[in-house]
Amino acid sequence: MAKKFMYMNTKAPYGTIYALESLEVVLIGAAFEQDVSLAFIGDGVYQLTKGQNTEGIGMKNFSPTYTALGDYDVNKIYVEKESLEERGLSLDDLQHLTWEDEDEDWAEKDSIRLVSRSELADVIDDQDVILSF
Amino acid sequence: MKLGIQINEGPYQHQSSDSAYQFAKAALAKGHEIFRVFFYHDGVNNGTRLAVPPQDDRNITQQWTELQKEHNLDLVVCIAAAQRRGLMDEDEAKRQGKDANNIAEGFRISGLGQLIEAGIECDRLVTFGA
Numbered sequence: 001m002a003k004k005f006m007y008m009n010t011k012a013p014y015g016t017i018y019a020l021e022s023l024e025v026v027l028i029g030a031a032f033e034q035d036v037s038l039a040f041i042g043d044g045v046y047q048l049t050k051g052q053n054t055e056g057i058g059m060k061n062f063s064p065t066y067t068a069l070g071d072y073d074v075n076k077i078y079v080e081k082e083s084l085e086e087r088g089l090s091l092d093d094l095q096h097l098t099w100e101d102e103d104e105d106w107a108e109k110d111s112i113r114l115v116s117r118s119e120l121a122d123v124i125d126d127q128d129v130i131l132s133f
Numbered sequence: 134m135k136l137g138i139q140i141n142e143g144p145y146q147h148q149s150s151d152s153a154y155q156f157a158k159a160a161l162a163k164g165h166e167i168f169r170v171f172f173y174h175d176g177v178n179n180g181t182r183l184a185v186p187p188q189d190d191r192n193i194t195q196q197w198t199e200l201q202k203e204h205n206l207d208l209v210v211c212i213a214a215a216q217r218r219g220l221m222d223e224d225e226a227k228r229q230g231k232d233a234n235n236i237a238e239g240f241r242i243s244g245l246g247q248l249i250e251a252g253i254e255c256d257r258l259v260t261f262g263a
Binding site for chain 1: 154
């Protein structure tokens with residue numbers, strides 16, 4: 001039986017390597033056909049922002065990879081509302097992440113679920129395995 | 134209980150490898166099974182045999198090697214993280230055209246799938262660091 005795996009992303013995309021190496025686990029893990037979800041809290045919400053440009057810091061901009069997650073059947077992406085607000089961000093500042101629902105004639109659906117801190121706590125409570133980065 | 138352990142930080146700079154080691158020892162003493170210890174991020178640096186810490190301090194890598202011998206632990210270093218950080222075994226050194234390898238006895242290099250498998254197989258996956 002599939003387990004519920006949650007990848008908890010807590011850090012900004014650059015400055016440390018956690019975000020990039022978290023994404024690498026997610027992509028590999030997608031092959032294992034588990035029930036996968038991602039959560040973005042704290043500075044982790046910056047990972048999903050659109051218009052990232054890393055030219056000035058000489059690092060690879062890996063943010064386009066998030067848009068491919070839907071193709072890997074990773075389509076439950078929880079973003080904590082309070083974390084966005086605390087940083088002056090809203091959903092409009094994030095990349096538009098979608099997936100295609102096989103059961104509904106490949107209808108395009110939003111992957112991002114904006115949840116409150118307490119709602120996210122319930123989602124976390126429901127997981128079997130949490131990998132925190 | 135069947136336990137998986139994930140270590141995300143390198144030795145000495147962080148306490149996570151020390152804590153994981155103490156946890157592993159205590160869990161084994163209580164009769165729990167340790168399915169796998171997976172080293173990720175800078176945690177891969179716990180697997181180098183070339184570190185020479187001062188004599189009056191603990192040798193973290195050696196501690197893991199000894200615990201591995203005693204309990205036949207599966208100590209897995211993530212290959213993707215290891216390649217970035219210059220940790221390699223003989224095969225990998227050959228493949229990459231490098232003139233040396235540095236992995237310590239008792240450790241092996243493998244893929245991220247081993248971490249996911251630990252999550253699937255274990256009753257608990259316990260993370261240290263990050």
